[in-house]
Amino acid sequence: MAAVIISMTNVNAQQKEYPKQEPMKPGMSEYWTPQPKVVTPGDIKTNTAPSDAIVLFDGKDLSAWTNGQGGPAEWIVKNGIVTVDKTKGDIVTKQEFGSFQLHLEWCVPADIEGESQARGNSGVFLQDKYEVQILDCYNNETYVNGMTGSIYKQTPPLVNVMRKPGEWNVYDIIYTAPIFKEDGTYLYHPYVTVIQNGVVLQNHTEIWGTTEYIGWPRVAPHGNGPIRLQMHGDPSKGISFRNMWIRPM
């Protein structure tokens, strides 16, 4: 017959009566303040920005941008869209940002030519350091960590959701800025979620370091930084952008 062992602690717990925990009421786990700020959403039909967004391009001019070298941004603004001028280099926002939500729409020319990376290549650099690739990947294969929606030379996109050349693609990018340790390495890496045409390409993806064309990502401490749009030097026609806005978080 097996012995039943009851510890002295258990014996005491069984004998002594303690007060019961107070019953929860619904209101005890609900709070009402502070109420989130009211934001009027953008109008889908007219492609307007939410009421609290900083408009980076509304179809009229590039006054929110420079050429990154102290001069004005000189890409071609026409009919409410801005098109890369391959002779004018990148464009860079005047304002610098930490964490943010970024919306932009981009279109590859219908008559685009070229293949792999030499076909509608551009890119959006987060804090001027980390590139989310823009490329015409419609029926155009390339190295997967250089595809549309890749963290360039790091992480491929989950899927390929490209629209045909001539049609508009929509990027919604949610970015969390890094925090650095005193020794200059990441305490918290930068993270990014990328949605193209309503489909998730990057789901809170850890960014390893800066975007390098040759070699591995580097880790170097930095503060806020601008958004940079890339003028890629390939011979294919420049792509266009419209309806760009950002919401710092």
Ligand code: MG
């Ligand atoms: Mg690129």
